Amino acid sequence: MNWSFSKMHGAGNDFVVLDGVRQSIEMTPERARALAHRQFGIGADQILLVETPSHPEADFKYRIFNADGSEVEHCGNGARCFVRFVHEQKLSSRNPLKAEIATGLITLEEADDATVTVNMGQTRFDPEAVAFDTTDLASAQDHDDTLWSLPLANGDTVSLSLVAISNPHAVQIVDDVATAPVAVQGPLIESHPRFAQRINAGFMQILDPHTIKLRVYERGAGETLACGTGACAAVVAGIRRGRLQSPVTVHTRGGQLAIAWDGHGQIAMRGPAVTVFSSEINIDRLVAQYRAGTAL
Numbered sequence: 001m002n003w004s005f006s007k008m009h010g011a012g013n014d015f016v017v018l019d020g021v022r023q024s025i026e027m028t029p030e031r032a033r034a035l036a037h038r039q040f041g042i043g044a045d046q047i048l049l050v051e052t053p054s055h056p057e058a059d060f061k062y063r064i065f066n067a068d069g070s071e072v073e074h075c076g077n078g079a080r081c082f083v084r085f086v087h088e089q090k091l092s093s094r095n096p097l098k099a100e101i102a103t104g105l106i107t108l109e110e111a112d113d114a115t116v117t118v119n120m121g122q123t124r125f126d127p128e129a130v131a132f133d134t135t136d137l138a139s140a141q142d143h144d145d146t147l148w149s150l151p152l153a154n155g156d157t158v159s160l161s162l163v164a165i166s167n168p169h170a171v172q173i174v175d176d177v178a179t180a181p182v183a184v185q186g187p188l189i190e191s192h193p194r195f196a197q198r199i200n201a202g203f204m205q206i207l208d209p210h211t212i213k214l215r216v217y218e219r220g221a222g223e224t225l226a227c228g229t230g231a232c233a234a235v236v237a238g239i240r241r242g243r244l245q246s247p248v249t250v251h252t253r254g255g256q257l258a259i260a261w262d263g264h265g266q267i268a269m270r271g272p273a274v275t276v277f278s279s280e281i282n283i284d285r286l287v288a289q290y291r292a293g294t295a296l
């Protein structure tokens with residue numbers, strides 16, 4: 001079966017985007033892993049699927065699969081590519097669009113300067129929102145933010161702000177993102193046993209109240225060049241800890257994102273969306289090649 005797709009990225013966070021409206025696409029974890037595989041597949045951090053919505057006010061349903069095949073609640077950089085894809089593929093000319101995600105609706109709007117602004121949906125700060133087990137753990141309360149001191153398996157202890165942008169994030173402040181132990185602490189935080197659904201691990205360097213640098217070790221994908229929900233989570237954590245003021249420019253390894261948050265409502269994120277190429281692929285042959293390649 002042949003699937004047409006677009007290869008896209010938002011600030012270097014890259015995606016395979018599929019039209020599940022005009023094509024019959026049944027996504028499985030293995031198919032997502034095969035499409036995302038950097039050697040045996042197309043290569044991507046996430047696979048994005050556009051579908052017919054079930055929510056009455058939505059224009060489309062927006063589904064996200066990580067490179068490890070896990071289906072997740074949200075992807076901010078992907079949302080910008082989603083609306084660009086819908087317009088480029090002439091699935092709809094509506095602008096702004098409403099997309100249905102796991103926790104409700106998000107609004108996506110393309111601007112004339114080729115950037116896209118997304119209202120990122122609900123934000124939560126309670127440990128339950130990130131499936132964090134707080135049993136026997138004293139929270140180091142910091143301002144009005146819960147700052148959790150978490151021992152890691154390698155002997156490090158980290159201070160984490162927990163924020164859900166529909167998907168879960170654990171954000172820490174570091175002196176210098178360039179030397180932050182992302183490769184060591186990232187996987188230990190991502191798969192820490194107290195996070196029942198795993199978590200995205202953010203490392204934020206504050207340059208001034210309106211500017212940060214950020215690296216994110218993503219759940220199910222590893223470190224990416226940018227993470228949209230991670231940028232939102234970092235800005236929210238910084239504002240709630242009295243260290244940042246809206247709007248905030250987030251410098252990532254793949255580009256810049258502009259985040260605005262009034263302290264209680266939705267978060268708005270603006271940034272780039274780029275189509276690298278469009279093509280089609282035989283998914284059955286791809287999965288067979290992926291199985292053969294990864295069997296060793």
Ligand SMILES: N[C@H](CCC[C@H](N)C(=O)O)C(=O)O
Pocket residue numbers: 013045046064066072073074075076077078167168200218219220221224226227228229230
């Ligand atoms: N790895 C994330 C999903 C993709 C988020 C990121 N690519 C973004 O732009 O928000 C998770 O498992 O929640």
